[in-house]
Amino acid sequence: EVQLVQSGAEVKKPGATVKISCKVSGYTFTDYYIHWVQQAPGKGLEWMGLVDPENGETIYAEEFQGRVTITADTSSDTAYMEVSSLRFEDTALYLCATAPGPTNYAYDFWGQGTMVTVSS
């Protein structure tokens, strides 16, 4: 059974950095890309970027380029998404999802989400 288990909720102050994990099981970690999606409270879904765990290559949405870093650790079958210089508007649910390829491949499994609250 494929599972993506994300790390727990975080509360951070403005300007801080948060790093969220997404541990996968049930398939070969390097066979699937990991996407990250942001969902602000009461809002829709926004694609942030992806990582190819096989070689660490990443693609970011322009909005998140420079402040978001997505990585993958093949020794622990875990993907990470780090957001630096946190702002109040970064308060959101962050989701990881798998796809068998880069673009032109649909997402099949999702993590349960990690809520990040930015509060002073």
Place this chain on the structure above:
Amino acid sequence: DIQMTQSPSSLSASVGDRVTITCRASQGISNYLAWFQQKPGKAPKSLIYAASSLQSGVPSKFSGSGSGTDFTLTISSLQPEDFATYYCQQYNSYPHSFGQGTKLEIK
């Protein structure tokens, strides 16, 4: 960037009804279109990929159609567990983009 527009934004229906949600892309995306279901406080669930193919384990009451710029999701014989928010997503090109969602509520 490709913009995805869903309609309606909200929809009231009764148990047993058949409903259709539409999604329009700002430019052609072939059939690289997915549909997701999301319930409050939960992660999205993948329903349909390639515009009309059901993800494994998804009941056949869900169906999708379309190609190019115009797509539809149809849910037949609504049950209480189907009331949720539905999103379309294009994965034809980066950045992958989602529709704004359609909230399906019980009438």
